[in-house]
Amino acid sequence: MRGLPGSIDVEKFTEARAYEIDAMQKAIKTAGESTTHRAWQTLPRHLRRRAASHDVRRVPLRLREKARAEMDPVKRRILGRGQQPKRGKAKQVNRTESLLKRQRDKSWLETHIWHAKRMKMENMWGYRLAVTPTEKSFRPSHRASVHGSILHDASYYSLIEIKGPENIIQHVLEICCDPQCTGMKRSMSGARVLETDIYGPGSYPLDLIAPITIMWRPLPAGTTSAPMKAPPPEGSSKRKRKGKEKQSADATPQSSARTVWICSHPAVHDDVFDALHKSASLALEAEQQRHKDVYAEMEIADLRGSVNVFEIMGPKASQVIKGALSPVADEDRQEFKTFWSSLANLQTTASLPRGMVIGMKVLDPRLKFPPKNAKLRTNDQHAATPAMTFPAAILAQSEIWDEEKRSALEKPKFKKKDLDERRSKNLVPGTPLNPLRQDDRIPLLLIQRSLEAPSSAHGIHGWTLIFPAGWGMSFLSSLIHTGTRVGGQRERGTQAFEAGIPYFPRDFPSTGFYEKHWSERAEEEKAKWERTPPAKRANHEKLGTRSPWRADWEVVLGLPLASSGDEDLVPAQREPQDTMEVDRVPTVRQWLLHGPEVPAILGKVAQMFNHGAGLLAEINRFRTKRGMDALDASRRPEDLLKGALIMVRVKMLGRGAPDVLANIYCIDDAEAKKWIKEKDKKRDDAEKNETPEPVPPHSSIVGYVTTGNMSLSRGEGFAIGAVPVLALLELQQQAQRCGELLPLVKIRDRAGIICRAAYLELLDS
Template identity: 35%
Template structure:
């Protein structure tokens, strides 16, 4: 008789170690789901097990006596199962499979393609898709053609992306942002405007408690190389602020200045700039980086060229070798704002072994840094780190407050600025060019991880791995008046290429929330610091372009609505709802008639060109009460920069057209919005407003309170002294708050009224105004404070 087959006999096919995981097609998932439905499984699976007959058989076997506690526990489990089944059935009828995912993991394609959801939900997602939906099949065909290279006449994916950047430039992190943010074309770039998820409060909380990040690679850098006297000679004729001296020239600190056109200070403002000096070297040539907003890059470039040519033509000038280079695209940057910015950097970065001494001690102390505000403002550190992908994924930020040694940090000499700490090879153009392409792709790094065997093991740096030079400097968004409401963090300068995306991936995984253009502007408003160019409308060319573009978009939205669905600005007393008309503010209606008569005789009326009173002049406003004192102070500054003094005839014109940035703090209810009118209180009404405010908002017998009655009076055009550039409810202050601009003359008049005949005890030297939204009917009492920076 033949022997029975042995139980130990193995299969005829050799064992292949790890089982092969099949990749199911969408069509197969749909067919499988239909088959499961016919069998009574899947979505229509029976909840009661074997059915009704099984329950009847179970009843016959019930005992005559029961234990109450055990019986109650069993019935409780059954009731819980019934409730769960009801919830599941209700959810299946009202929600879809992709909606069960967290919002930050949802994708648009998940509603058409079941493979865009986790594996456990694919069967349910396939059943919910309409059988006639062919979007997923079409996309799979396009992907197959792209992979074979037969799409669009053998155009690669990189070339396709290049064709889509004809009229704008993508950031290195564009693909990541485009999936999660509303994108817009601004300043020649495709930039993230705001996340698709709710971000107003989350972004504020992240900036106050953890970290919020911004990809600022759209900022451009202009490099000046030449002798020290040449650089100072050119920048001195263009800038308003300190940028030279031992404090900055050793490269240990970043200087923030305002740029103007050649010899035109204080008018013809260009915008803000950051000045970074290279650390001293053996060469006599110096290098300086000007980090600029993209809206003023071309204007600054032309101003530098003009200043260089003007100084070269002068006989006493020694400018002969100054070189100006455009470094746009050569240096990327990321801003990290929040108290735990240092801890995040310590988690995602690994310092190279050759970085010793003060750099190693600085990097180690970042772990115990409670807040970047503890560092010197503008402090620079040059570090060399390994590829962050080697250490991916980094440890996440803890939600608990970690213990730190604050006294040790404040006493440590390793967190003080120094020339040795600021040295970096990122200044070398050859180094940046060599690092423009990473040595290893993600596929190659994944293969190295696979060879390690144990999942989760971090890769050890090899000699062939990239060593990335970065420049790290402290960033402060704070007003000198109240530093507790400010935001502090770091700016990271990176080599070109895809390094910004690699760093961003590690930052996001460690718990950093990234924001867009709107979140960045809101952060400045919460800190009481004007944001460029959003808060510089009509003051400079970039600010005016931003204001006009924003006003045109709002007007277009307004015109699309029918008359019954849009505010009637004329009935609300709003004459300029889209952008401010400073000619009406600086020349009241009572003077317009005289101006019109003069223009009819002499030709065109005089042009009104507002200009911004810069810092530090804003901290001495009590001494700028007349045109002569203002002109005297401006000429003193111009003489320090080798500029010709302004004529005495310009004193009155400058005094009448000067603007100052102000903080608008609403007293009581209400919140000012963008383009809210700031109106001076009429003579004799200041005391009346104060008394109404001190009474409170409560009214007797249901009548309107006095504050409400005063607010119903429509302000005249002559009473408008300025406009709010940006405003909303302030989460830092718990009340309505805005940043705006008013005329210097109106500020001086309001300051005199506060200490004059209408003086009230406790309200001396407090400048009070009325604030009215462009679409509102009530004016709110508010207090003004001059922005000091």
């Protein structure tokens, strides 16, 4: 004890023994975790795998020794790599061959393997596509689209290219596109894209095929007319040429050679291609009759697989793109420099003109990996505002339109391992690579994309990124490293639902693919219902549900029932008082009234005494505007009105969230006034004694809900459906009698027993 000091400085003693104290604390923590947690339980949730306990290679390197020690010795010996039998060299299958063998009946996107590891996949429209992430991400994906950014690989969409004289291409589009569209001439400069609908050639308003997006290739700066290209050589693949073989020295008067891209849903690719092919034949015949001594030719090509398309939605999409992409240094367009310098300060693309196109050329995004999001400077008053950037043809210039340059970029010059080797030679780790002359320069298009309704405040805005094929994973790795979420088909459809706009094909009745889509869905739901025990499933017969598996629009419209072999979906035996009188006139056809001018059309029709004559006059006015003949005189106005459907939004008067295929019932004036009086009461008092009521008769069904759920952006139930035009006109007259602005109806789920009041709002697109 004599050698011990009389006093001790605690601070100095602790500093001197800091290493031993820290080691003791770590030992205590490690010992506690080793007894209560296994290796994979210490991982964060996003790194956990179901098979982690059976394969140590699925565990991070720092925990593999611990995981290997925790394995059962018998399993360790069986699962050991050295114990696996090996094939002989003659029987070994190349990895590329094995992956191609799995794509015999469907196609994979370039990002398929990345998606397949993280998302649930299904065969859809000839592709193997991601449906939804495996993790619970419904609400996080919605928050990302509203407050952050979310990415969707839409490279599966169909792309068709048309080349030919400008006036003939314009005539082709006028024959088959929606005549209500007013932005055709504005989009011909190439500075904007045009979103419209495509119909059968000359069949408007019948034979609706699908929504499409039209993109014109902008002419070079200072060019107003380009010479006609020589006819392409015979035997070109994936291309159809329409024209007369008669040669002429001069091209079509006052027409330049233009290129147009038409993007559509992959399920209707053949229908869209055939419609454009027939329209081109009609346009060329008309041109030949006007100018018999003029040679004209058009080329229609299938560009599926030539480009990749990413949809990046959300207010932070601009900062993600600005941080992940780097334009080339030799960019000399002042308009693009102004736009790119102000892109980081863009809080939302809603402030930009709709459909604006920006063409650019960027460096290999892997050179800048890992990227960093651009910072939003909100306090800088002198920062350039992107709202001052207007669409211009020179701003939309891009080399991605050139087929030769796209083909040259199908395979990157350098692999990832080559770039990693260059990165390892940097003196400072983590610094971006300096671009070399040999590095690729990728042309791309940046298109403003908005999902919004004119009368709604719940829009979702972002960008569409189009770049050549072969660069899918290069761009995806950089974009998702910035914290951007990735969504599948469910997330894309939810964005349209939250924005309050229809989504193809589920919300487009009377189209060909709508029938196929709902037929397949009806078979799946009915098979699942039949597998469910009777005590655990809804009894649709007792509930009084007329058509539980699909919407019977023929019965709602009063048309003859189609003999399609699905008679079991619609019960044939109904009570006489509930059976609607079916008109057996064969001239009545089901069709959908859709377009931006629908509110104006419906307003004019409602003011006329004869609604059918007013509707026919408006349809013929739009047909004449596009140079089409008026509808055949044999088509009676009352038949046209009787077969017309129109899309509506369903806004609940109180609580409740309509489900898919919920019935929409009409009500009489007395019941409507009763609901109007009750809506002014407090919600608790009005719903305290809520009791089921008798199911309304089948004859009062005026429509069905095509998409319905609880809307996260609205905080209440919301739905999109369709009703006959004739029924909507009657409901609007009833609303005027009751002093309401919107028609009032009742909604009942197909498996529900309670009817709830709701307003119908015209869905203007």
